[in-house]
Amino acid sequence: MTATLAARALIAEDEALLAAALSAGLQRLWPELAIVGVAANGIEAVEQALATLPDILFFDIKMPGNSGLEAARELADEWPDQRPFPLLVFVTAYDDYAVQAFEQAAIDYVLKPANDERLAKTVERLQARLAQNSRSGNPDSNMERVLQQLRGISANLAPTLAPAAQERLRTIRAAVGNQIKLIPIEEVIYFEATDKYVNVVTADSESLIRTSLKELIPQLDPDQFWQIHRGTVVRIAQVQSAQRDEAGKWSLRLRTRPETLTVSRLFAHLFRQM
Template sequence: MNPTAVIAEDEPLLAASLQSELRTLWPELEVVAVAPNGLAAVQQGLAHRPDIVFLDVRMPGQSGLEAAQALAEEWPGDTPLPLTVFVTAYDEYALKAFDLAAVDYVLKPVRADRLALTCSRLKDALARRHAGETGHDDTSLAQLRALLASAGAAPAAKLAVIQASAGNTIHMVRIDDVLYFEAADKYVRLVTAEREHLIRMSLRELLPQLDTQRFWQVHRGTVVRADAIATATRDEAGKLTLSLRGHADRLPVSRLYSHLFKAM
């Protein structure tokens, strides 16, 4: 069967140009969908399960990096993860992050010679996969984790207290009392043993202010205090669920972060 791809690009002319270049350089590659934004890229990716996804880094609603994270977390376990290529305008900081993570990328406007190199790399990777070589998913997940770490916001002073407002009252919540944080649209849900609060910031904004040795991201929308975890239980399908000390909530762990829980 011919290899398949999904393109995610919010500018129609650029999407058409990339598709045309791919048709010339790799006629056997079948582009099964073109998504106009990150959310659509995830939907089309999960619907078609392509071999390759081309993700524009900057898209409205959800970035290419966020779409890659969502695909990795929601991808069915019985299908190899797609090979991912990021398409980006020149940005020295972003390119350094891609290089550090060993993730392939092409620059806008896309040059035929650079795209040809990417196609060659993709063909080699697919050939190794079809030959039965293992470990590709683990490598892809490790690269994505490295990219997420290196492309994150600049380090910030670590929080000791969080101010959570409720009506006319501001609650001063000690960071030591937080069990976990959960993304809730443009807010973050903060959960302690006694109650929960909503704070007006995104999880992306909060993460650089947390000590990563104490607070572990276990899902793209969940960060848990490590010493609040009582058990990590794996079901028959291999999915991990966390139970907490002194709290009834159960927290799912995505495949992207399951490496955190290995028996010693």
Template sequence: MKAVHYLIAEDEPLLARALAAHLAELWAEAQCVGVAANGAEALTLIDRLQPDVVFLDVRMPVCDGLQTARELCERARPPLIVFVTAYDEYALPAFDTAAIDYLLKPVEPERLARCISRLKQRLSAPEPAPALDALALALKGLLEKPEVTEPLRFIRIGVGNSVRMIPVEQVLYFEACDKYVTVATASSDGLIRTSLRELMAALDPRQFWQIHRGTLVNVAGISHAEQDEAGRTHLKLKGRAEKLPVSRQFAHLFRQM
């Protein structure tokens, strides 16, 4: 059987390396032939390397994933397309309608394993890339959606009769507590009355990762990750004394690459 070749298009090097590491572990018989930093670079590499599968980030500079996929759909034999996206599930019914797959960031190994199983079935079929007309229609619908709003830039915290404006990049982590969320910076903590779910929808998923059911962490604020004797992962943050526990569901994000 012909070896399967795949290409990753992702503008965040850390996320690209993480996806490549998971694919190498879960799909050992397949081979990564290249990593592109944007859609234009991906199209060039696809022309040269002819991969069977392309993992496309939806939001990339120069040429985003949707535009890249639209161009691929116009070719005689395009690769199978898997979108890697930070969109919430409300924006994704068209992907399933088009008989393709998608992965939500941060990519979880269990979900990736199901994606690989689906890809194997499609690749073993006589015609491995059907439903291209449906894919084109699905992409058209997504491209016509209103532009996604910019990620949250400031957190407003009430202090007595005043309001503190904290730049999001200064926040080290958010932690849910009853009806409030703790906003932790290197120098102080504050409370905001919102849900972690609402915050996740407003924050840049490349900057803030969920590490526990009630915790989001600023990736740039992580000093290092360590494991205790029981194998549990904890994060040490810059400028903070405490260590944040990472649930087993998200521990794969901090494995050594």
């Protein structure tokens, strides 16, 4: 691999000075690398990545709105088929635990503020990986590697990213007009995120609650409720069957609801041996 390899990169960093410093360092060490955009938060990062389809993503692990990890998960779901997923580098403030988590998940990282000596090693690894991907020509294999990395980093960082332990929900309180509807948790079939609300679906009703799925999940029993998509959590006992189509995408049939639920790439492994 030579240093003349051309590639395209997107930077997502909410601190403008740090984003500029990282961009400048990359330009010094890899002049052929084109910076196709700089996003200030996770939402912008996803939008710009899908619009520009870069080869490399430099994502700050902590950003307003969606974190770098959440943005990477969303991109894994939205990324077009037959297009290699970008190489992922997380940017983080120095933290021994976080660094260990990145290394265990085999995800490259850059400590901020980035220095040229450390950044040069990242550039070398990225160039080698791009060359390897180019030789393999197998987008599916690259995507599976990324999914494994994201699952690994999610598990390794869980103790630091997870909110404080909360009491398990027993009843959902949903506003219906001027009344409050009480829904026993055992009646819930699945939760579905819709903008600023979560739709609580039972066998014969749907009710909106003003919360986010991110806030709701820590209050659910993980043995009973499985996240199957960034916007969907299902009661696993209500899943009748899991089916994979010709494109390799999984969907779930429910026992007491007619609709099917889509399983994202990140959670597909939960059903492959059912």
